[in-house]
Amino acid sequence: MKILETIDLPLKGAKLINYARFADERGYFSEIYRKSDFQDLAARLGLESFDFQQANESRSKKNVVRGLHFQYRPPQGKLIRLLYGQAVDMALDVRVESPSFGKAIMVEMKCDLSYGQWIWLPAGLAHGNFYLSDSAIEYFCTASYSPDGELGISPTDPDLDFSLCSEALVGSYKRVLRNDLILSERDRQGMTLDSWRSDPRAKSVK
Secondary structure, eight states, rough: EEEEEEEESSTTTTEEEEEEEETTTTEEEEEOHHHHHHHHHHTTTTTTTOOOEEEEEEEEEBEEEEEEEEBBBHHHHOEEEEESSOOEEEEEEEEETTTTTEEEEEEEOOOOEEEEEEEEOOOTTTEEEEESSSSEEEESSOOOOOGGGGGOOOOOTTTTTTTHHHTHHHHHHHHHHHOOBBBBHHHHBOOHHHHHHHGGGGOOOO
16 A cells, blocks of 8 residues: 555644555556555554554445544544545544644545545544535444444534634535435434533543
8 A cells, every 4th residue: 555645634643644546447456455554654643553443334325414423432543535425524622631622624535546545533533424425435443343432422513613624615514414414313412512521431532
């Protein structure tokens, strides 16, 4: 896997990673995992290693919003990529001691013949996304799913701070929320930032 570049995202620890695809008239070939390359990438990001325990794939219809989910026990980082479609990935800082607590970022995920992208979100960031067409994503997790240790912040919480996001992506998100939003009841009933801030479990998220 040839890494082209790594880009710091506005929340501490979050990265955008571009990797090469080899395209010709037939389509493309892409190496998406090689242990030694991932060890090198982890070092490049200042991590000891990527010790992935689980891989997930999710397909979503246009106008679906998912999130904002995080796992605090055991802490779980995620490495996410778009398989096809048009999706915007979201991350929210839920580390109550962080200066960017409550701030969210948005990244329009790319799926191109010449390169692919990973988004790395460390533990302490809640993850979500919204979809502008039928799409699928894949993500690797550094800890196995633990339903007793997972929580979610409602993506419709009015206190979410989108000041780090581009106006265009925020506008797209607001249109989805206003019009044909598809949102699970579980996500609709997610915690608010205020309730999470005062929750005893919040002190364990660094």
